[in-house]
Amino acid sequence: MTGYLVRRAGQMVLTLFLIITFAFFLVQAQPGDYATFYALDPDIPPEVKQQLRASFGLDKPLWEQYLIHLKNTVTGDFGVSFGHFPRPVMDVLVERVPRTAVLFLSATVLSFYIGFFLGKAIAWRRGGWLEYTATISGATLFTVFTPAFALMMIWIFAFRLGWLPVGKFLDPLVWRHADVSANYVFGQMLLTAFLFTAFAFLVLYLLKRTGRVGLARWAGPLIAVGGVAALFVWSFSGVGGLALDILKHMVLPIVTLTLISFAGTMLLTRNSMLETVREDYVMAARAKGLPEKMVRDRHAARNALLPVVTSLVYSLVFAIDGSVIIEVVFSWPGTGLTLLQAVRTEDLPLVMGAMVFIGLFSLLAHAIVDVLYVYLDPRIRYQ
Amino acid sequence: MAAKINGPLLKVEDLTLRYLTRGGEVRAVEGVSFELEQGQALGLVGESGCGKTSVANSLMRLLPDNARLAGGQVWLRGEDIFALEEDEVREYRWRRVAMVFQAAMNSLDPVYKVGQQIVEAIEAHEIEGTISAARERVARLFRLVGLDPALMDRYPHEFSGGMRQRAVIAMALSCDPAVIIADEPTTALDVIVQDRILRELKAIQQQLNMAIIYISHDIAVVAEVTDRIGVMYAGHLVEYGNTADVFRAPLHPYTDALLGSFPSVTGERRPLAGLSGEPPNLIDPPAGCPFHPRCPRATQICQEEFPPQAWEGTQWAKCWHPMNAGAEAPSDVELEAASDVGIVEQSAHGEGG
Numbered sequence A: 001m002t003g004y005l006v007r008r009a010g011q012m013v014l015t016l017f018l019i020i021t022f023a024f025f026l027v028q029a030q031p032g033d034y035a036t037f038y039a040l041d042p043d044i045p046p047e048v049k050q051q052l053r054a055s056f057g058l059d060k061p062l063w064e065q066y067l068i069h070l071k072n073t074v075t076g077d078f079g080v081s082f083g084h085f086p087r088p089v090m091d092v093l094v095e096r097v098p099r100t101a102v103l104f105l106s107a108t109v110l111s112f113y114i115g116f117f118l119g120k121a122i123a124w125r126r127g128g129w130l131e132y133t134a135t136i137s138g139a140t141l142f143t144v145f146t147p148a149f150a151l152m153m154i155w156i157f158a159f160r161l162g163w164l165p166v167g168k169f170l171d172p173l174v175w176r177h178a179d180v181s182a183n184y185v186f187g188q189m190l191l192t193a194f195l196f197t198a199f200a201f202l203v204l205y206l207l208k209r210t211g212r213v214g215l216a217r218w219a220g221p222l223i224a225v226g227g228v229a230a231l232f233v234w235s236f237s238g239v240g241g242l243a244l245d246i247l248k249h250m251v252l253p254i255v256t257l258t259l260i261s262f263a264g265t266m267l268l269t270r271n272s273m274l275e276t277v278r279e280d281y282v283m284a285a286r287a288k289g290l291p292e293k294m295v296r297d298r299h300a301a302r303n304a305l306l307p308v309v310t311s312l313v314y315s316l317v318f319a320i321d322g323s324v325i326i327e328v329v330f331s332w333p334g335t336g337l338t339l340l341q342a343v344r345t346e347d348l349p350l351v352m353g354a355m356v357f358i359g360l361f362s363l364l365a366h367a368i369v370d371v372l373y374v375y376l377d378p379r380i381r382y383q
Numbered sequence B: 001m002a003a004k005i006n007g008p009l010l011k012v013e014d015l016t017l018r019y020l021t022r023g024g025e026v027r028a029v030e031g032v033s034f035e036l037e038q039g040q041a042l043g044l045v046g047e048s049g050c051g052k053t054s055v056a057n058s059l060m061r062l063l064p065d066n067a068r069l070a071g072g073q074v075w076l077r078g079e080d081i082f083a084l085e086e087d088e089v090r091e092y093r094w095r096r097v098a099m100v101f102q103a104a105m106n107s108l109d110p111v112y113k114v115g116q117q118i119v120e121a122i123e124a125h126e127i128e129g130t131i132s133a134a135r136e137r138v139a140r141l142f143r144l145v146g147l148d149p150a151l152m153d154r155y156p157h158e159f160s161g162g163m164r165q166r167a168v169i170a171m172a173l174s175c176d177p178a179v180i181i182a183d184e185p186t187t188a189l190d191v192i193v194q195d196r197i198l199r200e201l202k203a204i205q206q207q208l209n210m211a212i213i214y215i216s217h218d219i220a221v222v223a224e225v226t227d228r229i230g231v232m233y234a235g236h237l238v239e240y241g242n243t244a245d246v247f248r249a250p251l252h253p254y255t256d257a258l259l260g261s262f263p264s265v266t267g268e269r270r271p272l273a274g275l276s277g278e279p280p281n282l283i284d285p286p287a288g289c290p291f292h293p294r295c296p297r298a299t300q301i302c303q304e305e306f307p308p309q310a311w312e313g314t315q316w317a318k319c320w321h322p323m324n325a326g327a328e329a330p331s332d333v334e335l336e337a338a339s340d341v342g343i344v345e346q347s348a349h350g351e352g353g
């Protein structure tokens, strides 16, 4: 296993190197360079132009430029953003990447849970009203034109009902007198979410370790207590209102993304489950006198999960693709929107930085799913 | 469970089962009756598709959705198993009747450790109070079937075919069932392993004094380990008797043909000797005796009427022209009697004692 992980990490480094290289040459393939912008200005004397080119390093041969770029990227120096001058690209990305990650991880996890739950339910009881409703609405949402659907959601929930904000990351009116930055509050929120998840897993793990069946029922209440405690701390922190404002802005994009993507998991789970319910071990589980719910969840659905998890990789990639559309429609200042703006304003350092980060994100997602798969399917052992 | 009453451990009477399919009703089991005493081993044999697994699944109350019980009753220790409520069925399964599945290879869930899958059954029936006691029990069962108890924390894919087969037998024994059904328990194994496992299963059965039903299409395999044999054809139980008797002097021409199709030493199977054709389509079986289209002894009557039981001591066959010259050819009186379930049952009682 360790050997596998080492090799897997090696592969990731290689892939990342290819991504950096590809991004560099893709940008180089565009006509002109940054200095061309000045080159056309008749007021600038030629020697100054020459000097400018030299200061950007543009007078050096391409391979040397590439090596310099590579060295800088590896050391985490993406240069300075033109569009956000004088902020370094890294600074911009460190602010934007978590916003995208939170949005898409939440939506992916939610749609996976909903999809898996519905999928196994409709495969278990064929032909009920649930199967028709879930299949038809799921398939419709899955195939709908994303921007149109997102706009429709905004129109319904923001304009007509007024329940949620129209878009953006926060409401400036709420933050007018705030003495903390949005990044700080958001960072604290991420930390809370992370700690809470870790706490929930710890509770589940420890209760399972005891080996007593009766104790497992305390997991739900214990985790709930942890959640209430976290809310309590937040409500007295003085920035609870600000956090709530950010949360409110997150709801609509997350719900929209979840709605357009859950059907993929649902239909896949359903098909996979229709196969596993016919397996002999499911019949054996029933013959052993296990309750139907256990036959369904522990045996049929557990095995149906395997191909669905494989598809999680694709849905994560799908989420990254969708991030540009969703972030633009909801004016969500994440990586997707940043990338789009950077391309429009020819903010080349930022374009390359964002591309590398998106590549890194999908590499990590792949690696996580691979490891998860080993954990879920004992037949798979990477040597 | 109902109080023990006198009578056989398991009593199957006139079991009739249909599968509803698009093509029509499959008449998978037709009026099958037999009894089983504690400690007894019964073999059910017949060609593929004759309804053996359907009988087994009925005894487990584990029928697919499209199955319909068209008649008959099954009593286990005097309790009518088709009258059980859903909760009671769950308790009944595995605790009263357990099964070694036809596809033993695939009846272990690939994602759980083998021991855990047995513990799961023990837990579901609350046989042991704690998980450690349940694991201890699994260890004992592993030793009983000849597996190293250390293997219980391995996954099914780490087991060889023979080991999986043993694990599945251990699983069937885990809740002390009254009856074990072994549905072609060894077909996927090579002949030598198959033979060894059958012998061991037989020894365990005698040691624990359980009742067991072996199902196979190979009458020779089953004959080695059973006291009684029932031969099935097209959903009917066509012959029944002591294994030795049936083996030595079969009454039904079909049994005779099965005996003639012994596997050769190399393990390959010759076609049924002297038999042409295939078993009938169970959606539209032939009138009269279902075997008549393939039977060398068939006459006019075989095409018209279903044969009554012909007796030879405790052995019987449903045939108009039984093989053994000594067997009483059914007279007109018996013909009427045979259509009367009461009398057939009476004779079955006489035979059971």
Ligand SMILES: Nc1ncnc2c1ncn2[C@@H]1O[C@H](COP(=O)(O)OP(=O)(O)OP(=O)(O)O)[C@@H](O)[C@H]1O
Binding pocket: B019, B020, B021, B026, B028, B046, B047, B048, B049, B050, B051, B052, B053, B054, B055, B064, B066, B102, B217, B282
């Ligand atoms: N769920 C089902 N739906 C429709 N027909 C079925 C179903 N299960 C079995 N059958 C049919 O019922 C008949 C009896 O099947 P069964 O499995 O009991 O036979 P078997 O004697 O166990 O055969 P084998 O030796 O191949 O296991 C066969 O004709 C089979 O095709």
Ligand SMILES: [Mg+2]
Binding pocket: B052, B053, B054, B102, B183
């Ligand atoms: Mg069968």
